[in-house]
Amino acid sequence: MFTLTEPTLLLDKQKCIRNIQMIVEKAQKNNIILRPHFKTHQAHEIGRWFRIEGVTKITVSSLKMAEYFAQDGWNDITVAFPVNVHEKERINRLASTMTLNLLVVSPENIGWLAREVKHSLNIFIEVDNGYHRTGVSTTDFDTIDKILLEIAKHKHLHFAGFLGHAGHSYKSAGDKNKILAVHQESSSLMIPLKEKYKTKYPDLVLSTGDTPTCSVAESFSGIDEIRPGNLVFYDVTQEFIGSCSLDQVAVAMACPVVAIYPERNEVVVHGGGVHFSKDSLTQRNGTVSYGNVVTLHEKGWSTAETGMYIKSLSQEHGVIHAKKEIAEKIKIGDFLGILPIHSCLTVDAMRSYLTTDGELITTYS
Amino acid sequence: MFTLTEPTLLLDKQKCIRNIQMIVEKAQKNNIILRPHFKTHQAHEIGRWFRIEGVTKITVSSLKMAEYFAQDGWNDITVAFPVNVHEKERINRLASTMTLNLLVVSPENIGWLAREVKHSLNIFIEVDNGYHRTGVSTTDFDTIDKILLEIAKHKHLHFAGFLGHAGHSYKSAGDKNKILAVHQESSSLMIPLKEKYKTKYPDLVLSTGDTPTCSVAESFSGIDEIRPGNLVFYDVTQEFIGSCSLDQVAVAMACPVVAIYPERNEVVVHGGGVHFSKDSLTQRNGTVSYGNVVTLHEKGWSTAETGMYIKSLSQEHGVIHAKKEIAEKIKIGDFLGILPIHSCLTVDAMRSYLTTDGELITTYS
Numbered sequence: 001m002f003t004l005t006e007p008t009l010l011l012d013k014q015k016c017i018r019n020i021q022m023i024v025e026k027a028q029k030n031n032i033i034l035r036p037h038f039k040t041h042q043a044h045e046i047g048r049w050f051r052i053e054g055v056t057k058i059t060v061s062s063l064k065m066a067e068y069f070a071q072d073g074w075n076d077i078t079v080a081f082p083v084n085v086h087e088k089e090r091i092n093r094l095a096s097t098m099t100l101n102l103l104v105v106s107p108e109n110i111g112w113l114a115r116e117v118k119h120s121l122n123i124f125i126e127v128d129n130g131y132h133r134t135g136v137s138t139t140d141f142d143t144i145d146k147i148l149l150e151i152a153k154h155k156h157l158h159f160a161g162f163l164g165h166a167g168h169s170y171k172s173a174g175d176k177n178k179i180l181a182v183h184q185e186s187s188s189l190m191i192p193l194k195e196k197y198k199t200k201y202p203d204l205v206l207s208t209g210d211t212p213t214c215s216v217a218e219s220f221s222g223i224d225e226i227r228p229g230n231l232v233f234y235d236v237t238q239e240f241i242g243s244c245s246l247d248q249v250a251v252a253m254a255c256p257v258v259a260i261y262p263e264r265n266e267v268v269v270h271g272g273g274v275h276f277s278k279d280s281l282t283q284r285n286g287t288v289s290y291g292n293v294v295t296l297h298e299k300g301w302s303t304a305e306t307g308m309y310i311k312s313l314s315q316e317h318g319v320i321h322a323k324k325e326i327a328e329k330i331k332i333g334d335f336l337g338i339l340p341i342h343s344c345l346t347v348d349a350m351r352s353y354l355t356t357d358g359e360l361i362t363t364y365s
Numbered sequence: 366m367f368t369l370t371e372p373t374l375l376l377d378k379q380k381c382i383r384n385i386q387m388i389v390e391k392a393q394k395n396n397i398i399l400r401p402h403f404k405t406h407q408a409h410e411i412g413r414w415f416r417i418e419g420v421t422k423i424t425v426s427s428l429k430m431a432e433y434f435a436q437d438g439w440n441d442i443t444v445a446f447p448v449n450v451h452e453k454e455r456i457n458r459l460a461s462t463m464t465l466n467l468l469v470v471s472p473e474n475i476g477w478l479a480r481e482v483k484h485s486l487n488i489f490i491e492v493d494n495g496y497h498r499t500g501v502s503t504t505d506f507d508t509i510d511k512i513l514l515e516i517a518k519h520k521h522l523h524f525a526g527f528l529g530h531a532g533h534s535y536k537s538a539g540d541k542n543k544i545l546a547v548h549q550e551s552s553s554l555m556i557p558l559k560e561k562y563k564t565k566y567p568d569l570v571l572s573t574g575d576t577p578t579c580s581v582a583e584s585f586s587g588i589d590e591i592r593p594g595n596l597v598f599y600d601v602t603q604e605f606i607g608s609c610s611l612d613q614v615a616v617a618m619a620c621p622v623v624a625i626y627p628e629r630n631e632v633v634v635h636g637g638g639v640h641f642s643k644d645s646l647t648q649r650n651g652t653v654s655y656g657n658v659v660t661l662h663e664k665g666w667s668t669a670e671t672g673m674y675i676k677s678l679s680q681e682h683g684v685i686h687a688k689k690e691i692a693e694k695i696k697i698g699d700f701l702g703i704l705p706i707h708s709c710l711t712v713d714a715m716r717s718y719l720t721t722d723g724e725l726i727t728t729y730s
Contacts, residue, residue, distance in 0.1 A: 005451040006429075039680055061681045062635075064371070081681050082623040084635050085698040086370040105624045108697055133682060134624045134633050167679070258447040259470045259499045268499050270427075270449050274713045278643040314532070315404055315709055316426045316446050317498060332473055333450040344680055348639045349714070351730075365716075 002358040004335050007271045008254045009346065011233075011353040011361065012300045015250035017049055019231050023214060024053045030220045035059050035078060035207065037229025040344045042363035043353070044072040046232065059227045063090040068364035070098055077101065078207075080163065080227060082126060082134050083109050088116040095119035101160055105134055107143065110150035114157060122160040123151055127193065129164030129186040129208060138164075138189040141196075148197075161205030161224070162193050169212035169241070174284075176216050176242045183213035191222040215243035235343035236292050237281055246303040251353070252294060252337040253346065255318060262327040267308075269336055271318040276338075277345035278313060287311070291338040293320060300356040301337040310338060367723045369700050372636045373619045374711065376598075376718040376726065377665045380615035382414055384596050388579060389418045395585045400424050400443060400572070402594025405709045407728035408718070409437040411597065424592045428455040433729035435463055442466065443572075445528065445592060447491060447499050448474050453481040460484035466525055470499055472508065475515035479522060487525040488516055492558065494529030494551040494573060503529075503554040506561075513562075526570030526589070527558050534577035534606075539649075541581050541607045548578035556587040580608035600708035601657050602646055611668040616718070617659060617702040618711065620683060627692040632673075634701055636683040641703075642710035643678060652676070656703040658685060665721040666702040675703065 020036075027034035036050055039061040047058070047069060057076040060066045066077045067090060077094070078101035091113075094100045101122040104110060113121060125147055128135035136143045151157045166186035172178040190206050197204055209226025215238070220226060233251045234244040255271030271291075280290050293308035294301045311321045318338070322330065330336075340346040347353075353361040385401075392399035401415055404426040412423070412434060422441040425431045431442045432455060442459070443466035456478075459465045466487040469475060478486060490512055493500035501508045516522045531551035537543040555571050562569055574591025580603070585591060598616045599609040620636030636656075645655045658673035659666045676686045683703070687695065695701075705711040712718075718726040 005454075006449065081635065082633070084371065084621050084623055086621055089370075106697060112698075132629065133679070133684060256449050256451055258449055264497065268447070270446065273642060273644075273710050277638060277714075278710065279638075314498070315713070319498060332471060333477075345638050345643065348680070349642075 002354060004254050004256070006256065007275045009350040009353050010252050010254050010300070010337070011355045012250045013355045013357060015248060016046070016232060019234065019248060019250060020050055020053055023228060023231055024055065026214070026218070027226060032220050032223060033057060033205070033225035035225050035227050036232065037061070037080065037227050038069060039065065040229040040347060041232050042347055042365075043361050044069070045361045047072060047074065059229070063087050063094065065364060066090075066094055066100070070094060075099060078124065078163070078227070079103065080165070083113065085109070085112045091117050091121070092119060095121050103163060104147060105136060107146040107150050110147060110154070110157065114150070114154040117156070120156050120158065122158050124160050124163040124207065127162045127164045127190060129166055129189040130182065131165055131167040133165070133167060135164060138193060144193075159201055159204065161201075161207060162190055163207040164190055166208060166210055166213060169210050170237070172212060172241050174240060174242045179212045179216045179242060183217045186213070187220070187223055194222070211238060212241050212243045230344060233343040233347075235346075236289070236339050236341050237279070240281055240283070246339065249303070249339050249343075251343050251346070252296075252301050252339050253291065254296060254335045254337055257330055257332055257334045257336060260327055260330055260332065262324045265321060265323055265327060266311075267320045267322045267327050267330050267336075269318045269320060270316060271310075271338060272316040273313045274315055275346070275349055276310075276313060276318070276340055277342065277349045279342035279345055281341045283309070287321070289341065290318070291340055293322075294337040294339055296335055296337040303339075308336070367719060369619050369621070371621065372640045374715040374718050375617050375619055375665070375702070376720045377615045378720045378722060380613060381411070381597060384599065384613060384615060385415055385418055388593060388596055389420065391579070391583070392591060397585050397588060398422060398570070398590035400590050400592050401597065402426070402445065402592050403434060404430065405594040405712060406597050407712055407730075408726050409434070410726045412437060412439065424594070428452050428459065430729060431455075431459055431465070435459060440464060443489065443528070443592070444468065445530070448478065450474070450477045456482050456486075457484060460486050468528060469512060470501060472511040472515050475512060475519075475522065479515070479519040482521070485521050485523065487523050489525050489528040489572065492527045492529045492555060494531055494554040495547065496530055496532040498530070498532060500529060503558060509558075524566055524569065526566075526572060527555055528572040529555055531573060531575055531578060534575050535602070537577060537606050539605060539607045544577045544581045544607060548582045551578070552585070552588055559587070576603060577606050577608045595709060598708040598712075600705050601654070602644070602706055605646055605648070611704065614668070614704050614708075616708050616711070617661075617666050617704050618656065618715075619661060619700045619702055622695055622697055622699045622701060625692055625695055625697060627689045630686060630688055630692060631676075632685045632687045632692050632695050632701075634683045634685060635681060636675075636703060637681040638678045639680055640711070640714055641675075641678060641683070641705055642707065642714045644707035644710055646706045648674070652686070654706065655683070656705055658687075659702040659704055661700055661702040668704075673701070
């Protein structure tokens, strides 16, 4: 299919497009806005695959990434990260030409935005719908009202709605009912906000929806917008959580074998922390994996169980657990496929893909 | 000193140069070759600081990195990673113009090198001096002799010596005597190889020496060459191991505060897995840290204890533990300094530095 010489992040375009179509159809069925998070794939080309399916609004995790996607014609972008009060230049540049939606977490943010930004801006109030990372408590009406009062003072600032991220869905460990319970609870924390504020702000949007809940839930009643990111590729963690099957994982790293130690049940590949980053997963059998080995073939990879996984990572080395009888069949120079534990960070480390059709795709940085 | 707007990796050039001078002097005193590992800093500019101190030979972790440093005039480079039999083009390109030293771990490697490489090459046999990652056992004379026999068949291949990496020194957890014991044991596994083979190969080099052992040991008798990398910057892990004091750590990330939650003893900064990578350290008090907070000032940072550390990292968010009374004094927009857990992977994620003198330095990729 293509010639490999070094650690290479393979992308199965067909699987990826099926993942995109699945969520596009689900959003259409529910009549909600799909604003996919592009922090996972970070690539113009893959963004265009969403555009072909009708997506027009996107989410990113930094203003720098917003600039990158604006360059490819995206003109309605939410930066799903609390506004950084030092980035007035990027904000002004972006807001002058497109619909820029920013997150605020405190009334002080508004004073700064009003003063430093000269263009029309949409403001989401980030609320904490159960994850407890960032955001105003969904019952802290005092703070919410203060923020709304501040926004109302400035003509170029527009209240867009409430945005939450139920990241605690990632702790569901294979129990779809737990994911659905997080979906239910996190939505039900936000829905009363719409009831309370919709008279004054009839267009306000409730935005939530991470990869686990968007993958498992079929109904999103009361919610207006979802922002899943990881599901464009999925990964071993998402399969573990229960969001997907391994066959839906659309990326795999190809790593060349450089050393073989059957007597230690180990094989060493070129593929380390600089390729995968360092996220790990404690598997059901208690072993810790930094990536699960699959078998590469002409057109991609098979996800049939190999029993092999990365047991440790240094900067460039990946040490793979492989039973003696399996290790003995592997040769120096063979390429092993490895499904990443966390595809977002793997993509960020690699910064390019090779599709299984042989096309090279680069990311933004 | 400089204007910060986003997560920025600060580099204290004075501290860095002191670290470089310390090891240069130690190598001179011991009359051994210093071949520093450049995988940590990955920057032409910082390489030149070594050159000023008289260093002429370097180590890198990939052929790609060798190409980058060759472009800046380095002409004696060891790639301290088992040779990847798919990279014949890079090997030929490099070997045609400079002294390229490669690592082999099996006799098959030699047949491939002899066949595919047309230029003069130096070959180190990688030996396992106790870390058990890669390398031939130091007592597996059968394999060593096979490799030497293969090398001898080819005029353009030259046996350079034995190379080991005592990475288990990283498990010493604050006990300098343990580091010295690893130094002693790992050296004593290699020294008999010289005794055995020096008659036939009078110039053979014994190469070892990681950051912990090179920092703590004063004597390197029997060893010819050391290759420490991390000590150019050090990090929180090295302080924990006992290799350095926190005042020797030459890099700190500056991260803007974006949200404050005194009631949860937390502050959130822009600074996540894409900035630090994901290495963590279980501290002496049992808490897990992804980076320790220091106080930034005009000319750099103070390492006085702040009690703050990164307790969790997502892609862009860093959640910092900060006691209520401390969190209450922090304002949105403040910059916090964060000493990285693992400076090598942080540099690899960031790909640029800002020195405390205001100079921007970029890395190779």
